[in-house]
Amino acid sequence: MEKHLREWRTTAVNKNQYETAIFVADKLLALTKDDNDAFWLAQAHFRTGNYSRAQTYLSRGQLIERNPQCRYLHAQCSIKLGKIEEALDTLGEQNPTHLISQPDNRHHKLRHVDVNVRSGRHKAALRSDRVPTSEEREREDSTSLKFEAGMCYLRGMCFAKQNAFDRAKECFKTAVQIDVQCFEAFDELMSNALMSPAEEWAFLESLDFDMINVEDNPSLSQEAAEFTKTLYITRLSKYGRPAEFTDAAETLSTHYNLSDNPDILLSKAELLFTNCQFRNALALTSYVLKTDKYNFAGIPIHVACLHELGEKNALFLLAHDLVDNHPQEPAAWLAVGTYYFSIHRIAEARRFFSKASVMNPHFGSAWIGFAHTFSAEGEHDQAISAYSTAARLFQGTHLPQLFLGMENLQLNNLSLAHEYLNTAYELCKDDPLLLNEMGVVFYQEENFPAAIEHFQRAIAIAEQNEADHDALLPTRNNLAHALRQSGHLEEALDVFDEVLRHGDKDVAVFSAKGLVLLQLGRSWDAIVTLHEALAIDPQATLATDLLNKAFAENESEPIANDEEEFADLDRKVKGRLAGQGKALDSMMLDSDI
Template sequence: MVGRSTVKQRPTPARESTIKDLAQTPTSLPTSSTSAMSTSVDTSQALATNDGSSEFGEIDNLIQRYLASTQYKTALFWADKRLALCRRNGSQPSFVDMARFIKVLAAAGEWTRLMAYCDRHELIMKHMLFSYFYVNGLYRKKLFMDILKLKLGTVVDRSHDLIFSVMPHMVQLSKPKSSIPSSEEVAALDKMSEDMQIEAGLLLLLGKAYLMTQNRRAAFSCLQGAVCKDDSCIEAFELIQKYRLYSKQRFEELIERSGDKNSMVVALRNYYFSQGSKNASLPMLLLGTFLSDFLNSDSSVNEALTTDLSILTARAAHLYQTGDLQGAYNITNEILDEAGMFQDCLLIHIATLVQLRKFESLFILAHQLVDSQPDNEVSWYTVGCYYYSIGQLGAAKNFLNKCTSMNCTFGEGWLAFGHALTAESEHEQAMNCYLRLPCKI
């Protein structure tokens, strides 16, 4: 990590400011971003767009174009040039300019450089937007404990007591060494955060980090906050469901009361979760009148939704849970034939191959996964399941141990590991594996 350095302060109002004050949303956006630097007429014209709305408009358009076409190296090249031009005549880039640069770094996957930049300019506690990208970088690098050491209590909304009760507090003990955002910059950063639903994203990352460190209660609190802030955040709902952070009944109640039933987005979300329900009355309850009427009025809509891979996967999971192994296998096999290695249905497909004793297919799938995704715990889990299925328990234990070491929250891996140990009468070790499975609070 790059060491912290002192940055020259920009003129700020003569008052004592704290980071807590900066977390409040201003009521208006800045009306002008024109720089007062003395540059030549030719340079000013080159940096201005046709409508004069931004002095870096031409470069911004280039960056957006290359990001859209996934040419991240070129996009980052122009983002570097834009940031360098912000330092003309000894000035410093604004916090908005820094935020735009960090967004390009994130899109390009330059997480190490992103974290170093945030740390050197002491951006982490300046605004929630910077906190989100920094935490995202730590999560991508699997530095989960470093995430939980950050004192993010003042950059997250305190209105949700359940969330804030598990968030570390930060006390401002001294005047910050670097400059702080002006009210106009805070307003612009708030607008960017609102457009990107940054707060929900930050709570989601914190919830995932808490899960990786086995702190289920804190994870539950953060994920609950994420779905309250963004009722279309499917990943947060799925984590709550997968790790049994809610009972089945409470989860169904959460889905039912979250969001506007007259919204197409919420209705489609509810339709997705209704596919895995064993309660026959639940699907219509979750759908509400909006999507129910929509589906009944046009059969082609219902037919189209049945081709969606996520909905097909949910149906396959439901069939597997109800004992229809062949039906679940038919769906997952069709998905993999159509979409390749669709990650969401892999675990169900592997389970059906084991139960149906399709050893040859399991062997081929294991080789394909190890070749294409060696860093994915599911790949080694598949290998372990193959050896378990053919009775080579020693090899099965080795590979299942490897997959659970790669991801300590991988419940399917712990379950299979426990079965392999049980088959060799290692009951005490098997119980240790079973105790690692997700359980209800």
């Protein structure tokens, strides 16, 4: 009879007929009094949203104390009911670090374990205070280890809801170290940027993928371990080791036929976006959304690409579709906020970014977008406050620190700008936008050699990443101004020419080029260039003044070439350099936050 009832129950669960499963499981539990049957019944109630009833069954007969599966499900119910303290009371606040498996600890290691503290009031001290790590793992069956890892994950979720992010991070790390297949914990670490790119790679190398066992077959187990590690590499920050990511993606695409897999394609799109290849990234995200229209993991990167490329109509249609069909998803309101941000309706954008962040307090894109709205209106104090919140929530990414530096640069707080940008640089040394902003600070401090070095590094990295030409124009323009100030006039002229060849016709760039030509004594060329500037904006005061000087010099009248003659230009140039870097901040809306 028990076998018949279990088959009936399993069939009902597989068909999503949970009322049938509950009806049968209730009779089966009455017959067997078995812990596993009690767990199945509670799980059926959990899947129907009856969390309190599930806890009622789990609380019978000390199931929570003796069965890790039941303790795990009981804590899950508490979290669903919003009872975070109750969940922590069930789980205990300490992680079972004695169960951690590492690649290089095949020999026995002794670790001090306070089991009573870890398990709270529910679990008796079943182990000695000092036990060999490897022996301890061997005593646990694989199912128990997986549920121990799952409880570390739930413990981390509880701490995250309490804004104790350092403790949450340690819980998530322990969960993956105990069971490398606990992807939920790994994804929390990566998607919420709880570690810097360097820390992510160090953590990946510390994981023991050899714990994966497939049918006790060493060959299959080794292949599964390598496959899992390769998959995890594609989830790491795209600011670190792009070559390793490319190799991993290629392996998954060719050896495992995952070239069209949405997760792999979205990872490639993130790398392209990071490298400022917005159109190529958009092509990949569009392909993914064509086959999986409501893939919410891909919505933030897709929205960011549309924004960078000025695709306002596409943003409008996407936002309407998402809100009409999935208003409960934060990504839908992110799309709405980004659309309003794109058409410069900042108040509406702020409202919808705020709504998305309230729906998911750990939604990095929404927090950054919310802060951008204050920056766009020049409300620097509120922007700094919002970016500071993002920096506290997402400690592993450099972007909030970068934006804080940019805001302080706008306020001419150069020492604070330096501090924030240096903090961002410690987290990520290969972001062209960050290097550009550091160059702007050095320019403002009149440390032109350092400014030139940073601008050149930013351009070199962007070119190596095959970034779009348009993304490089502000940095090239900044480099040209720094070269001019350093007296490298011929080099500055070449860079200004390159900016004008690849970019929009800008009166300020023509004016700066005219100034360089004047300094080189090429007055007639300066006259031609300044006429082009005035053709764009006849009211450009600076271009008019420079044109008068060029005419005078062309008539063989001596022109003073000292700093006072060009003080007005220099002030405007400095303001322009700071502004140009800031204009690029919206490209980071989706970022690794």
